[in-house]
Amino acid sequence: MRASKIAGIGHYVPDNVVTNKDLEKLIETTDEWIQERTGIKERRFVDPKSDEAPSTMGTKAARIAIKNAGITPDDLDFIIFATLSPDYYFPGPGVMVQEQLGIKEIGALDVRNQCSGFVYAVSIADQFIKTGMYNNILVIGSELHSSGLDMTTRGRGVSVIFGDGAGAVVMQAADKPGQGILSTHLHSEGKHAKELALIGPSTKHWVDKLIVENDPEDISYYPYMNGNFVFKHAVTRFEEVINEALDKNGFKSTDINLLIPHQANLRISQFIQKKMGLSDDQVFNNIMKYGNTTAASIPIAMSEAWQEGKIKEGDLVCLAAFGSGFTWASALIRW
Structure with a gap:
């Protein structure tokens, strides 16, 4: 049975930097309070006036991963998309990435395991490649939290923690023993x-x-x-x-x-x-x-x-x- 490897990797984060000082203007909190409890100094938030979504951020990260893997989007066999913040309640964002990449009608699977979602998705891709079912699998983790946070003092224990962004890998069969x-x-x-x-x-x-x-x-x-x-x-x-x-x-x-x-x-x-x-x-x-x-x-x-x-x-x-x-x-x- 063949093994799988990460052949290409990429990530994308929005340009909009939101510092702890910025949050002080919205929430009864301080930079010191946030750093002491979480280590966070800043995060990225999607511009609310833009059309950015988990699927579009995931696609941007995916294009980088695909390039770094030395393949083209048309070489992909399958898509696995991990998120807790999908574009829509349904359908999931995996199918949207297929459309945004402009590729053939390959399968797309959505994984809803929150913080563990990407590792779960890697595990699924690993099994598909081991069995020989697929050869080039795109695995994405993408989140847009900022639009769903309680940006008041009531919600500060959660809202100061989260940010937006996406990462992606292309998984293929390993070509070296032990890899x-x-x-x-x-x-x-x-x-x-x-x-x-x-x-x-x-x-x-x-x-x-x-x-x-x-x-x-x-x-x-x-x-x-x-x-x-x-x-x-x-x-x-x-x-x-x-x-x-x-x-x-x-x-x-x-x-x-x-x-x-x-x-x-x-x-x-x-x-x-x-x-x-x-x-x-x-x-x-x-x-x-x-x-x-x-x-x-x-x-x-x-x-x-x-x-x-x-x-x-x-x-x-x-x-x-x-x-x-x-x-x-x-x-x-x-x-």
Whole structure:
């Protein structure tokens, strides 16, 4: 059975930079408060007057990944799009990327695993390539959070964290023994679903019903996060799923050349780094610049790390994510 590899990578973020100082004008908060709790200094927000959407950002990242893979859009066999913020309730954005790329009518799959979505999508692509069903798979993580955040003091615990952006990879069959995706590991724990969730709008809670029935101080069509609860579970699950990947392949944490965690909170990354005995050079963080872009955060970070020469052929790279669901996942890659 053949292995799969990441053959090309790219990312796109909006030009509009929103600093913590900018948020101070909208929310009762401070730059110091945000940095102390999250490590975030700024993030990117889509211009609300533009036509930018998760699909268009994903397509822009995809074109870069396709070029870096040395192929054309017409060489693609399949599209997997991970997001929690699709353009429409339905259809999903995968089909829109197919149209925006102007390519033949290949299949498109949407993955709704929030912060873990990109790693889940990589795992799916890995299986398709291993079985020989497809040869060139486009995997995208793209999010537009800014239009759905509660930009008031009431919502500051969530709204200061998130940003917009997209990352993409092209996956192909590996051409060298021992190269590519070594293993992926996927988990969920649905009993904690409401601890990090957007309850409505949904088939049970449409917007007009929510506005009428809910107390204005408790509007559930904005994201909700039980921050301390999520943090405690995240640090545990991150370490577990990283060690699961290492154990599966006979490695130790010191063998990792680069850990790329989902950019949920710099404090979580720092805790995991210390717990696993990793150096600063072994962990890549860019949450300071982009905030939490959920499904887009790992491919954006991986793209930047590759551009900066921090990922080289032969390196052992570990991806790990934890988020709403709860879901958590890891992938171990020999680059």
